[in-house]
Amino acid sequence: MDKKRFRTHSIFFRLIMVMLVMAMVVIFLFVVVYFLASQEIPRISMSAHYFLIGFLFFLLIFALYSTYHVLKKYIAPLKGLTRAALEVSEGKFDVKVPVEGNDELGELSHTFNTMALEIREMMNAREKMLRDVSHELKTPLTRLKLAIEMLEDKSAKDSMAEDVQELEDLVNEILEAEKLRKGIITGEFKNADVISTIRKVVKTFDKSTPRVLLNNMPVLFELNFEEKAVQKALKNLIQNAIKFSGPDSSPVEVSAKQKADRFVVQIKDDGIGIPEEELSMVFKTFYQVEKSRTKAPGKTGGYGLGLSLVQKVMEAHNGEVKLENNVDGGVVASLSFPV
Ligand SMILES: Nc1ncnc2c1ncn2[C@@H]1O[C@H](COP(=O)(O)OP(=O)(O)OP(=O)(O)O)[C@@H](O)[C@H]1O
Numbered sequence: 492m493d494k495k496r497f498r499t500h501s502i503f504f505r506l507i508m509v510m511l512v513m514a515m516v517v518i519f520l521f522v523v524v525y526f527l528a529s530q531e532i533p534r535i536s537m538s539a540h541y542f543l544i545g546f547l548f549f550l551l552i553f554a555l556y557s558t559y560h561v562l563k564k565y566i567a568p569l570k571g572l573t574r575a576a577l578e579v580s581e582g583k584f585d586v587k588v589p590v591e592g593n594d595e596l597g598e599l600s601h602t603f604n605t606m607a608l609e610i611r612e613m614m615n616a617r618e619k620m621l622r623d624v625s626h627e628l629k630t631p632l633t634r635l636k637l638a639i640e641m642l643e644d645k646s647a648k649d650s651m652a653e654d655v656q657e658l659e660d661l662v663n664e665i666l667e668a669e670k671l672r673k674g675i676i677t678g679e680f681k682n683a684d685v686i687s688t689i690r691k692v693v694k695t696f697d698k699s700t701p702r703v704l705l706n707n708m709p710v711l712f713e714l715n716f717e718e719k720a721v722q723k724a725l726k727n728l729i730q731n732a733i734k735f736s737g738p739d740s741s742p743v744e745v746s747a748k749q750k751a752d753r754f755v756v757q758i759k760d761d762g763i764g765i766p767e768e769e770l771s772m773v774f775k776t777f778y779q780v781e782k783s784r785t786k787a788p789g790k791t792g793g794y795g796l797g798l799s800l801v802q803k804v805m806e807a808h809n810g811e812v813k814l815e816n817n818v819d820g821g822v823v824a825s826l827s828f829p830v
């Protein structure tokens with residue numbers, strides 16, 4: 492970073508100037524009040540009297556006006572920086588704040604932009620490595636599957652096949668997420684009835700605990716969407732709702748309705764919920780609130796990929812996914828599509 496570009500006018504210097512002006516005004520005010528209150532008053536003319544008061548008033552307005560401008564000048568970029576920092580905390584690393592002026596704030600904005608760029612490059616490198624490793628793993632995994640098929644020991648064969656399947660699912664999820672990240676949806680967008688797609692997905696969970704129920708659903712609703720991708724998104728959200736519920740939790744409820752120019756599908760659970768401060772973080776690739784929360788018997792830990800995938804599916808549909816904590820416990824996940 493070019494450090495020499497900055498520091499020619501420091502904020503410190505400008506604030507000192509403002510404070511000096513204010514101090515002068517206050518001293519002047521004291522002198523005038525003292526002067527007016529003293530015995531000298533009858534001796535000065537009325538016009539000098541008015542002049543003094545007018546001048547004092549002018550000084551006061553000038554001091555207030557310059558303080559307001561100096562503060563406004565520094566608060567505006569700080570607001571911009573706070574907004575940008577918030578976006579970075581939500582995983583949007585392509586933010587850039589305007590670098591205005593050559594003081595400390597200009598330097599801070601410049602450093603912030605450099606930091607966001609470096610994080611973006613780091614993330615890209617991480618995703619590239621993940622994608623390359625996943626590609627490389629595909630062939631040996633297929634070979635391993637074939638080799639396992641040849642084994643004679645049935646129990647060893649089953650458990651090895653299960654492990655390899657888990658690895659293959661992970662590799663496929665990473666590759667799928669990568670395609671979606673680039674906006675590539677392999678299937679075709681079609682105008683079709685989305686309700687039958689929702690019903691199809693819910694039906695695949697008919698043996699789950701807690702149960703998954705359809706609730707408040709129009710009979711038919713035509714939408715332009717890619718069926719496979721939306722099925723995947725719904726499946727991920729319902730799996731989460733089940734995974735983070737207890738065996739005694741109320742059933743997971745799936746509902747859908749049109750709200751103005753949006754079609755909204757909601758998945759409501761009665762599970763452990765998500766700490767408020769982590770609600771926006773869970774969409775990041777590999778982010779999990781606390782790994783130990785998913786180690787309940789019979790429940791798979793997962794990889795923290797599901798929600799990032801859902802978010803990408805929704806972006807490809809110009810829609811959005813939102814998670815909220817329910818007032819009486821659990822999470823409400825909403826998928827909102829433009830109609
Ligand atoms: N309905 C929910 N209730 C409570 N916590 C949730 C819920 N949905 C998501 N979370 C939290 O968000 C994290 C990220 O979810 P995500 O679906 O991306 O990953 P995962 O379910 O852990 O793994 P994967 O989906 O890759 O199998 C979860 O680990 C969990 O901590």
Ligand SMILES: [Mg+2]
Pocket residue numbers: 727730731793796797798
């Ligand atoms: Mg998940």
